[in-house]
Amino acid sequence: MLQWWSEFRSKCATETTSVDSIIWNNCNIRIDGKPIYYQNYVNASVILVSDLMFALNNIDSFNSAKGMGLKDTNYLTWTAIRCSVPKYLKNLNVDRNVLRTLEFKCGDKSFDPTSSKSGNFYALLTFKTKPNILEVSAN
Numbered sequence: 001m002l003q004w005w006s007e008f009r010s011k012c013a014t015e016t017t018s019v020d021s022i023i024w025n026n027c028n029i030r031i032d033g034k035p036i037y038y039q040n041y042v043n044a045s046v047i048l049v050s051d052l053m054f055a056l057n058n059i060d061s062f063n064s065a066k067g068m069g070l071k072d073t074n075y076l077t078w079t080a081i082r083c084s085v086p087k088y089l090k091n092l093n094v095d096r097n098v099l100r101t102l103e104f105k106c107g108d109k110s111f112d113p114t115s116s117k118s119g120n121f122y123a124l125l126t127f128k129t130k131p132n133i134l135e136v137s138a139n
Helices: 002-012 016-021 039-043 058-067 075-084 096-102 118-125
Strands: 104-106 109-111 136-138
Touching: 058 075
Parallel strands: none
Antiparallel strands: 104 109, 104 136
16 A cells, blocks of 8 residues: 555655655655655654754764654664665755645545545545546645
8 A cells, every 4th residue: 555655646746846855655765665654753743854854963863853752763763764765865855834735635525645544545545436546636
């Protein structure tokens, strides 16, 4: 499902820089060949590549993230995420307001990928059984 979402999001995105700046389920940011998603990082507002604080070294950025509320993680996970970000994405600096532009309509329902859980993704996938399964319009 993560692979599908990664591909879907890249096809439906309106602003490439915005999509590329989001860490989670990003087809360009992979660990072991798979897009990644860690809810505890999202809960701590570590969402954009810039939230990984590449201007700081690995230890200082990890300690800073922990100080800002990142819980239930360790240094090795933090390091793996930072190392999985391609070099060309590390300097992206996108306004946090870009997160609200990710919401889209599927039929008459709005879908917000930043707050959705697996049940919401399942409902999106099974929304229609006819051709043209997803009629997407950006807000």
